[in-house]
Amino acid sequence: MLSYEEVCTELISKRVVPYADIFDFKDTPLEDLFEMFFTFCQTNLSEHCAEFDIQPARFVYTNDFDVNARAGYVDGYYIIKVNMGTIIETFKSFFANKNIFKQHKQTNEKYGSLEKLIEFPLGVVMYQAAIQFTYYHERAHLIQKPFQEFTSLEEHNQTGPSSHYSAFKHALEFDADVHAANLVPVHIIDFWKKLAKQDQTSENLSKLLSIGVSGILNYFMFMEKNNQNLYYRESSHPHPLIRSVYITDVIIHVAEINVDFKLDSSAILREAFNITESFCEHNGFPNFAAKFKSMFQQNFDGIKEYIDNMASEADHVSQLVRNRFPDSI
Numbered sequence: 001m002l003s004y005e006e007v008c009t010e011l012i013s014k015r016v017v018p019y020a021d022i023f024d025f026k027d028t029p030l031e032d033l034f035e036m037f038f039t040f041c042q043t044n045l046s047e048h049c050a051e052f053d054i055q056p057a058r059f060v061y062t063n064d065f066d067v068n069a070r071a072g073y074v075d076g077y078y079i080i081k082v083n084m085g086t087i088i089e090t091f092k093s094f095f096a097n098k099n100i101f102k103q104h105k106q107t108n109e110k111y112g113s114l115e116k117l118i119e120f121p122l123g124v125v126m127y128q129a130a131i132q133f134t135y136y137h138e139r140a141h142l143i144q145k146p147f148q149e150f151t152s153l154e155e156h157n158q159t160g161p162s163s164h165y166s167a168f169k170h171a172l173e174f175d176a177d178v179h180a181a182n183l184v185p186v187h188i189i190d191f192w193k194k195l196a197k198q199d200q201t202s203e204n205l206s207k208l209l210s211i212g213v214s215g216i217l218n219y220f221m222f223m224e225k226n227n228q229n230l231y232y233r234e235s236s237h238p239h240p241l242i243r244s245v246y247i248t249d250v251i252i253h254v255a256e257i258n259v260d261f262k263l264d265s266s267a268i269l270r271e272a273f274n275i276t277e278s279f280c281e282h283n284g285f286p287n288f289a290a291k292f293k294s295m296f297q298q299n300f301d302g303i304k305e306y307i308d309n310m311a312s313e314a315d316h317v318s319q320l321v322r323n324r325f326p327d328s329i
């Protein structure tokens, strides 16, 4: 396995990423967290992506406080870049001194007993779901290889030409989301499987899944501030509400395949919104979850129709992960 230092030295010497852009996390307060996530991503890229033909693939942090990530292809290298702000912001909000599962009264009533069973802050589940989602989403962009059309794909909706709507761009983002949503639940189920047998109930799994989905929802909020009104055929990415609806559906579907009972997708999404509302309240963030909830109720049919449209359009885009590697999602 390549060390972070080796990756950085290689990318700098080959002029793939400028020295000034690279974040060196050594001796910083969150060194362990940065190291752990790097190891997870780079190991996955180096050792578990053989079938995708994306070598050499490298993961690097960039020197930027904004929450953002991007995938690109530079001089023969497949690169995932994650802003250091992504790790710092998600860590700070999800489990550094702000444990909503302990400190927020209603959330504590619902989740306190699960937190005791799991023996670490449930904010860790939110954090992990958010950053793993980011990684798998970017990995999907590498597999799609859309780099003749786009030199790199940014997750933050930019202003300027790259923010313009195209059906192709929405298809790429939809496919990357679905790829990530297929892989994240396995990690959430790992938490559940560590519980004692008698605690491996559908109720506890539903709670963990709601927490994970809330982590992803909040991650969208960190990135976009989520103040946009609902839209369909606009912008570089589908609206975050629409993304959270299909992402949750996939997460629940995959979770059900891995356990021998049914789960209630709408109840899990509803509860993810509730956690997210408490989270915003607790952290003093604008309560985008309340807005999402009412947008969802008022536009249920339109949202479902747009998701169905994207899914059928995606069937005709040959380079998507779902078409190139149907077994991987």
Ligand SMILES: [Zn+2]
Pocket (backbone or CB within 6 Å): 137, 141, 153, 154, 155, 172, 173, 176
């Ligand atoms: Zn993307």
